[in-house]
Amino acid sequence: xxxxxxxxxxxxxxxxxxxxxxxxxxxxxxxxxxxxxxxxxxxxxxxxxxxxxxxxxxxxxxxxxxxxxxxxxxxxxxxxxxxxxxxxxxxxxxxxxxxxxxxxxxxxxxxxxxxxxxxxxxxxxxxxxxxxxxxxxxxxxxxxxxxxxxxxxxxxxxxxxxxxxxxxxxxxxxxxxxxxxxxxxxxxxxxxxxxxxxxxxxxxxxxxxxxxxxxxxxxxxxxxxxxxxxxxxxxxxxxxxxxxxxxxxxxxxxxxxxxxxxxxxxxxxxxxxxxxxxxxxxxxxxxxxxxxxxxxxxxxxxxxxxxxxxxxxxxxx
Amino acid sequence: xxxxxxxxxxxxxxxxxxxxxxxxxxxxxxxxxxxxxxxxxxxxxxxxxxxxxxxxxxxxxxxxxxxxxxxxxxxxxxxxxxxxxxxxxxxxxxxxxxxxxxxxxxxxxxxxxxxxxxxxxxxxxxxxxxxxxxxxxxxxxxxxxxx
Ligand code: HEM
Ligand SMILES: [Zn+2]
Numbered sequence: 292x293x294x295x296x297x298x299x300x301x302x303x304x305x306x307x308x309x310x311x312x313x314x315x316x317x318x319x320x321x322x323x324x325x326x327x328x329x330x331x332x333x334x335x336x337x338x339x340x341x342x343x344x345x346x347x348x349x350x351x352x353x354x355x356x357x358x359x360x361x362x363x364x365x366x367x368x369x370x371x372x373x374x375x376x377x378x379x380x381x382x383x384x385x386x387x388x389x390x391x392x393x394x395x396x397x398x399x400x401x402x403x404x405x406x407x408x409x410x411x412x413x414x415x416x417x418x419x420x421x422x423x424x425x426x427x428x429x430x431x432x433x434x435x436x437x438x439x440x441x442x443x444x445x446x447x448x449x450x451x452x453x454x455x456x457x458x459x460x461x462x463x464x465x466x467x468x469x470x471x472x473x474x475x476x477x478x479x480x481x482x483x484x485x486x487x488x489x490x491x492x493x494x495x496x497x498x499x500x501x502x503x504x505x506x507x508x509x510x511x512x513x514x515x516x517x518x519x520x521x522x523x524x525x526x527x528x529x530x531x532x533x534x535x536x537x538x539x540x541x542x543x544x545x546x547x548x549x550x551x552x553x554x555x556x557x558x559x560x561x562x563x564x565x566x567x568x569x570x571x572x573x574x575x576x577x578x579x580x581x582x583x584x585x586x587x588x589x590x591x592x593x594x595x596x597x598x599x600x601x602x603x604x605x606x607x608x
Numbered sequence: 609x610x611x612x613x614x615x616x617x618x619x620x621x622x623x624x625x626x627x628x629x630x631x632x633x634x635x636x637x638x639x640x641x642x643x644x645x646x647x648x649x650x651x652x653x654x655x656x657x658x659x660x661x662x663x664x665x666x667x668x669x670x671x672x673x674x675x676x677x678x679x680x681x682x683x684x685x686x687x688x689x690x691x692x693x694x695x696x697x698x699x700x701x702x703x704x705x706x707x708x709x710x711x712x713x714x715x716x717x718x719x720x721x722x723x724x725x726x727x728x729x730x731x732x733x734x735x736x737x738x739x740x741x742x743x744x745x746x747x748x749x750x751x752x753x754x755x
Contacts, residue, residue: 450742450745452744453744458633458634462749507713509754
């Protein structure tokens, strides 16, 4: 689903792209954003969870405490920042969360598993557009201990469950150059209680599919071969993940939220600056990263399209 | 996999091919935890380089090898001729004999014997194992091959 141009978090601040720790501190600390696509995306999420629960939700027993903390935190955040759409009432340990957009409510007794039918993170995720991941902060590293993941960009939650932060990133080319990923891990380990940091990650998706898990790659990966100079603008979408890292104060674990946005190139090129920045980024993209992001298969068509558009608009770089 | 733990060594040099790098790194982390000094080396291209690395190791070192059978044997030979004794050299045979390939399409873990393509026993898709290794599943992630 493409988002409206005004809500699209365009990721490029410079003309060239290199992996960097492009994180910034968020004030106030937030994990969640509601966009105009809320209803459609929640419906899609729930269909995916219904049809493929194991693919979209996984957890280790050790994550339960942080899952409770994350759910309460997310509901409180929604009630505070979007108070016309959500509310949260508390009496002792009894909570009632109301979602007025969906006309639903969740009642639970905090930390009492018999009071809920699904695991806490699995409940919370059904009310927000974000994918939600819990990274347990253990003495020997950060481990992926729970996740509700409906809209991944070509990775498998089941495979990475229980894995450590650095090993999760093995497939990313050059990620260990200059100790990059170890530095990122140290950065995360120093995030303070209640602090939230935000960064953007980008890739490209053919079609406006949010659900591109590795598990169905054999179906959607083929589309990359179907890009032609005629359909680039319509088929190719810039995919941006707004990722937020929040330190949960009770358990000291990290709540990692991923909000995915898609924008077709036809919409993107309406903005001259975005067009220029995308063009230079793609042009200078190293071959291994283009390969990793799946762009290599249609890079020529993409470059030609962007050059043609720049010319038509009479823009120079 | 049996653990490599010899108490009278203080220093371990780990040779690995690119494909076993994450396993080798995991192993290095474990060795470091039990107090060994560790160095991970990507399998050198020439025998000379490998010999140099082996001869500069201090006394009381051990050699750990992750790789296909051929290259593992070469390093083993070089280590022996550089003065290491048999019990100071350890080849991760399990990595070669019973590797596990995680089918990224249906999640079945297949027994595989190399990094060659294989077909998943459950969903019959053609898969290519990668070096993405999970110590939790004890398996390598295998990606689908699209023609
Ligand atoms: C703590 C939560 C995080 C989790 C769970 C996580 C997980 C992942 C996963 C699963 C991938 C895809 C790997 C694959 O292809 O299989 C990925 C890619 C990547 N991650 Fe992370 N990550 C986290 C935080 C970060 C942070 C804080 C940074 C950098 C500051 C980062 C940098 C990257 C980069 C550069 C890529 C490659 C993306 C691309 O080129 O498309 N990650 N991450
Ligand atoms: Zn399979």
